Amino acid sequence: MASCILVNGVSSGEVSALDRGLAYGDGLFESIRFVGGVAPLWSRHMQRLTESCERLRLPTANVAQLWDEALHVSRGLAQSVVRISLTRGVGERGYAPSMSPQPTRIVAAFAAPVVSRELYAKGMRVRLCDIRLAEQPLLAGMKHLNRLEQVLARAEWTDPSISEGVLCDIHGQVISATMANLFARIDGVLLTPSVDRCGVAGVGRAEVLAVCPQARVGKVTLDALLNADEVFLSSSGRGILPVHSLGERVFAIGAVTRQLQQHWHNLGFSMEQGG
């Protein structure tokens, strides 16, 4: 549960029942990892949020104000995730957005996710999800509040030994995991799927693409993924997560995965927790 929540700058646990974020999922969010008072990927989160506000025609976010509020809610937490939600605010009934919306801003701190040292070392077991992501270029890439596909995907399994699910689009192309982006080294090339038609353009993915100039964005078929030499997931909140296996297929954990885990450590994240 959240230790502290600010709604439009005021300490509160509630929002209007008429908020368009609730009525229609009309808004965006970011989940930002803080280590003490430092958020190493803050600027990438704010870049995505700013671009997405423009795409959804939401008023531009006040980044300085968000920073102050994020620091406030995460104060006292050594390791936290700050979720920032921006909605189109309270509106009249009907889909038509107001010409001058008064957005709702929710900033809440949570304890950081616990990922075991063993999982970072030995990799996670991953399954293939049945649901296929729908293609909507006008929404693709954004971290918007319409996330029922991810909820349905994550509801496909309850086995706690399986950490993630791989999502494909309607053409059977691999897109991502349910909560993370996916990278695979295939025939010596580090590839991550395009998120122009579905999926989320993750902040962790953007960091990997920035520090791995050899990485390419392109199509990844399921067959190609199963033949990859190395597979890992990227998550701004959980870092670089090696994939141990996808169904029956077991992968070796490769050098790129280890280099990027080291990069995440150098950024100031100390991801490993527990045994």
Next chain:
Amino acid sequence: MASCILVNGVSSGEVSALDRGLAYGDGLFESIRFVGGVAPLWSRHMQRLTESCERLRLPTANVAQLWDEALHVSRGLAQSVVRISLTRGVGERGYAPSMSPQPTRIVAAFAAPVVSRELYAKGMRVRLCDIRLAEQPLLAGMKHLNRLEQVLARAEWTDPSISEGVLCDIHGQVISATMANLFARIDGVLLTPSVDRCGVAGVGRAEVLAVCPQARVGKVTLDALLNADEVFLSSSGRGILPVHSLGERVFAIGAVTRQLQQHWHNLGFSMEQGG
């Protein structure tokens, strides 16, 4: 604005900022037209809600409780719309749904939409939307809280003389309007598009299909629509809305439209308001 709101049975204007309805659009809604204490299409709304709860693995709605609460919030309003929202409730961070969710139930009454007498008589001007609806069979048909496509579609125009927009899927097949379903009489056959892959299975549409045994569900291309003899929209809240024109194409208002308007009147709705 809502005149009265019940949240989990308690008079309140607010919900938890951690509700999954707000975080992920993880829930459903119904907008139900009341005339005094009567809701002629109540049972159809409850049928859709019940089926959708099952599809989203939400606990079954307590229909008797919803009826009591809908009557309570609409008391004193001669003409109202009661919006019922059901969400998966407050949850931990992450997409995984709880095995035993405590749903949030929001019941709110609003003044009924005002549609002019002239519009019912002479029909509405309609445009073709640019956005194409994405195909997601696992969500299609439901009135869920992920409605960003409709928000973007409705944001495409501001001309108040245009009342609605026609939405096509990625193949260019006609699906619906932004807030209503669509029927067209083409070569003597009354057709409404399938909503198995995208779109909402409207309660007004279900009523039309029930009382017009000659109506068929099938594919409607844009060309076929432009060559239709008669086009109307169905909406449980606004009734049978004749289409005067789609872009430059002007339609005559046909006999089926008039018969169904009369049927709506006989159900107990008096839709015409104002001049």
